[in-house]
Amino acid sequence: MQWMGLNEIREKYLEFFEGKGHLRLPSFPLIPKDDNSLLLINSGMAPMKKYFTGEVTPPRKRVTTCQKCIRTGDIENVGITDRHGTFFEMLGNFSFGDYFKHEATAWAWEFCTKVMEMPVDKLWVTIYQDDDEAFEVWTKEVGVAADHIVRLGKEDNFWEHGPGPCGPCSEIYFDRGPEHGCGKPTCGVGCDCDRYVEFWNVVFSQFNSDGHGNYPPMEHPNIDTGMGLERLACVMQNVDNLFLVDTMQNIIKKVCTIAGTEYGKDKKKDISIRVITDHVRSVTFMIADGIMPSNNGRGYVLRRLLRRAARHGRLLGIDRSFLTEVAESVIHESCGAYPELTEKKEMIQKVISVEEESFAKTIDQGTAMLNEIMEHHEGTVISGEDAFKLSDTYGFPIDLTKEIAAENGMTVDEETYHQRMQEQRQTARAARKNAGAESWAGESDLLKGVPETEFLGYREQTAQAKVLAIIAGDARAESADAGDEIGLILDRTTFYGESGGQVGDTGTLSADDAVLAVSDTTKNHAKNFIHHCTVQAGTIRIGDSVTTQPDWKRRQAIMRNHTAAHLLQAALRRVLGTHVEQAGQLVNDRHVRFDFTHFAALTPEELRKVEEMVNEKILSAVPVESSEMPIEEAKKLGAMALFGEKYGKIVRVVSVDDFSKEFCGGTHMDNTAKLGLFKIVAESSVAAGVRRIEAVTGYGVYRLLNDSLQTIDQTAAALKSNTSADLVAHAEQTAAQLKQAESELEKLNAKLAGRQVEQLLAAAEQAGSVRVCTAKLNGADAGVLRTMCDKVRDQAPDMVAVFAGVNGAKANIAVAVGKDALAKGAHAGKIAKAVAQLAGGNGGGKPDFAMAGAKDLAKLDTALQAARGITAEFAK
Known part of the structure; x- marks a missing residue:
């Protein structure tokens, strides 16, 4: 048995079954087509279910594929173990009512022993315990030794997923030798240790389960096989796990180069390297198949994988965006078999780059907040309220909160978190309710038995129709008079009922004795078109004949x-x-x-x-x-x-x-x-x-x-421009003048701030080992406060400045700490937070400079008076 690369193995398999009359199909996309039961394709047969059930005719009765698959059930274990991964490739050969056990077993054995040249004594076969036919075929036709065949129960060797095609299966195992075993006397095929590796499952779909324990035989049985390409590569390359396979190693080397580390030297770092390698591999294929990051469904799976990979990059010390470089390595390794990776390379890298940069803004703030929560938290359970706040305010995903908490020996109160999320959804849903739409919520029950409306509006502007039903308030009515607001249902109409994003028609309905103004037209699930009307004149009755006349100018628009x-x-x-x-x-x-x-x-x-x-x-x-x-x-x-x-x-x-x-x-x-x-x-x-x-x-x-031209003319007049042609030049001139005026104003503010600072420094008081100056400045914005703080730090290294700028009903608090005061323990961020909290606000920042907000102006003077004592606590 010779070493063989993963890409070579894939091609050998597909070529082999092409030689057996199979049609080689390209991998189906990861997005299931016409199948709402799956979020993502997770097996080789999943995209071909309708071929097996007979709903769709296959392109040929014999098919072979290498299918891209995603499974995320064990995403938390990816990286922690060597075995778990989210993306894998599944080799398969399929028969839709053509060949059966005799050919499937013979070809599987031929591929293993002749093409892969696996030693016969290393191969084991399992069969369903009651499948004597399979035993006969394997031993007498294929030639497998009876002592290398193991019978297992229904749980292991009977393939069934609800009602539909099912049947016994045979699995092929490779014996890696006793050195990989657990050493137990009972160690054998099916043991959980690493000695016997199951790499191929051949399913004999010969029954049609009714879901109630009855298994009538199928008239045309099928063959459904699945062989994990990475598992087969592990066998052929004599390695312990998928992360040691050649293509995976090449991606890992890229990650290690970026991180400046080496795989296999540090267990903790190895976890992060495996997470990045696996997850970027998954997202690269997902994006190539048209999946975009979002907050639900398969888009959320993609986003979650990207964010986990990005976070583990941080854990490796990578302080920049890097996932696109890893994706490039993934594309290089697999583009031969999947040309769409090359075709979509630019888009793949753009999506990853945008998402990674977006998450970078979230992760730093969210991680800092979570660390603070865990640092000051009593017990081992992070409250659902805190988890919700992290998600709602900082955009920090619950999955990441749980993961970081687990790394620190803590858990999250998920029940309360989900309860708060549900409350938020209900509030949002209530806010979106439209009174007009809700008023007809019970229409389906009211119109029970009324036949669906025939829509003539594709070809006709007007039509003669008959009144079938009248809704007045919450009940059916026989007639309606002038001034009544009603819902009118006709047997046919040229009015379009709102659906598919197109709004409903408005217009007029007229009868011999009535005229009605239609303000909207909707449609219910029973395909009744409801004309929302006001009777303008006369009386309308059930059975009346009306002429439909939508507002045709509006309809054309x-x-x-x-x-x-x-x-x-x-x-x-x-x-x-x-x-x-x-x-x-x-x-x-x-x-x-x-x-x-x-x-x-x-x-x-x-x-x-x-x-x-x-x-x-x-x-x-x-x-x-x-x-x-x-x-x-x-x-x-x-x-x-x-x-x-x-x-x-x-x-x-x-x-x-x-x-x-x-x-x-x-x-x-x-x-x-x-x-x-x-x-x-x-x-x-x-x-x-x-x-x-x-x-x-x-x-x-x-x-x-017309509106744009009017705006241009008005703007030209405001800028005293003779013609719109001179408008750009006048606008540029005005902008330059404003910029110059702003510059002069800044210089004046700086001079004023300098004079104020000199006065404030002279009045500074001692607070522990440092000096403190405070001031409340009416009309001073954040820019002025920052300028004054810079001057304090430049002129008085031992000073702590606490300035409050008041603008209307709001106030900003700025704190600056000089170099010497900083060395003595003063901390601007902590001082700003403490002072602001006394005035009903909050904030913080760096040790040498910080900003905060104050909400209660009545308490601002008291808060500033307390600044000296607060500072003394830090600089004793």
């Missing part, structure tokens, strides 16, 4: 903005990358507001490219086509679906040639030219990993242009 949203998403994906996905949108008659997944603010150049790309499509007058089709057909066309949204079997697809294809039930213009122009007016952050663009089209651009 909405359609322009909705079509623009589709073009915007397509442009963003081309400029920023395919990780961009819709995270929310609002389309109304005034503008389009589009939220999307992205890791950083867009640069002016990126915004320009996006805007230019959208306008190019508008000016090209491209038809906007809409069609209904089976969902599978839509997916084959590459139509984008909203992540997490549930769709029926038939979906509507809106297309703008090959530029944009999306699932969408909204209304659109039939040609891009009708959008007029597109202009981005704002780009901002709405949440971690989510950006927002606001833009206008059509008349919105026209109004924006």
Whole structure:
């Protein structure tokens, strides 16, 4: 058996099964497709479940893959042990109703003994205790010695996860020798020690469990195998754990170079090195597959791994951003098998860099706060209130609080923490409630039995419809009179009901005996369109015939903005990358507001490219086509679906040639030219990993242009510029004059501060071994206070200065400690904090200079009088 590198092993395996008639498929992305049961792909067969169940036809009955996988169930143990990791690769060969036990066992044995050249006497096979067929196949057909086959129970050798395909399995073990064993007489295959390594599991899916203990045989049994690539590499390289495999060692060497340390010399440092190596490996692959940092779901897994890696860098003494360098090593080691790593390299490094720098601002402040909590804490449990404060105020994640607490022999009161978090969510949810929307909360029950409304608004402006139901208050009504506010449900309508981010239509409904003004249109889960109306004249009754007339000018403006949203998403994906996905949108008659997944603010150049790309499509007058089709057909066309949204079997697809294809039930213009122009007016952050663009089209651009020209004219007049063409020059001249005036003012303030300091130093009093001067200065801002403090330190090294500047209802307290006073024990940060607390405030800072705030001005004089005694406590 010869040493073999991990990348070589992967290729040997895939080539072998290609030679056995298998189709080699690339690894599926780590984001599960059409599977809400998984957060991340965690096994080789996970992305192919529908092939096994028959829901989807596989591209071939024989398939082989090397699948990227993430498992985070034991994330706390990563680094602490040699065995745990979050990212791994799973080799697999699969049969969907084709070959079965005879071929699967023979090929597994051939690969191990012929291709890998493993010694036969080192290999062991386990089978399910009742699977006599497998025993016969392994011994009589494959030729495995009977004394190297071990029967194990259902827990070990029967593969079953709820209802569905299941069956017995065979596992292949490698015996590393007694020197790796536990020495117990009972040591054997299945022992927890390091002697026998299980590296390949061959599952014979031959039953279909009903979840109640019944196992009818499948008409066409399947084969599902899984072999950990890293485990096989451990065997082939004769190393004890995955961190000693060649590719992992190369990443570890990079980490050690950055940290200036050596792996294997210090157990504590080794933990951090392993955490960084594993976690950066995971996040590199996750980002390449389009996962962005966020505060929930798979985005939070990514963020948590990044933050753990960054923190362990600090523990190694790395005081700068470094994770992108480690990611570059990961890409170098794996890009041959995963070319997407090279294609997405720039984006991967950008996401990691932005997140690491953001966390750097959090970790120092949060760690200092947590250390202070632990230092002054009685007992071993950190309160849930403190943990919540760290999270809510400092952005310090609970997982990191728990981890640091554990390192210091402490725990966290998680129950109270989660209770406080839940209270915060409920408060936020209550604040977001919309009275208008909530008033119809019971509509589904009120409209039970009312058939769904037929929507004609894709093709028609007006229609004749019949009144099916009237909601008045909290009840159904037979009629409504002038002045009544009601909900009206028709059998058909041209009014669009709010959904998919597009607002509902307004307009008019008219009958023979009534006229109604529609202020909004909504839609419930039963697809009843509710027209929110005020009866303006006459009486409306159930059964009446009405004419629907939406405000068509408003609707056209909405359609322009909705079509623009589709073009915007397509442009963003081309400029920023395919990780961009819709995270929310609002389309109304005034503008389009589009939220999307992205890791950083867009640069002016990126915004320009996006805007230019959208306008190019508008000016090209491209038809906007809409069609209904089976969902599978839509997916084959590459139509984008909203992540997490549930769709029926038939979906509507809106297309703008090959530029944009999306699932969408909204209304659109039939040609891009009708959008007029597109202009981005704002780009901002709405949440971690989510950006927002606001833009206008059509008349919105026209109004924006007029408003901008008016603003320019008004500004020119204010600056006494004859024409708008001279505006820039006048603005620059005015700014220069202001800057000069500010400079002169600063000089005057400095002179004034110097004179005040001389007077204050003369009146200083002794406090222990140092002198103290105090003053309350009305109108002095933080800048003035800082200037005075600098002068005190320059002129009187033995002095402690405590100055309070009062501005309106607020006060700032500044404390300066001279060089000699500092040597005698005076501490500006502690003095500032103590003085400020006496006036209802708080603060702190460095030993030689600190700032604090005071809330209770009535107590400010008393606090300043106490400064001398407080200082004396530190400089006795």
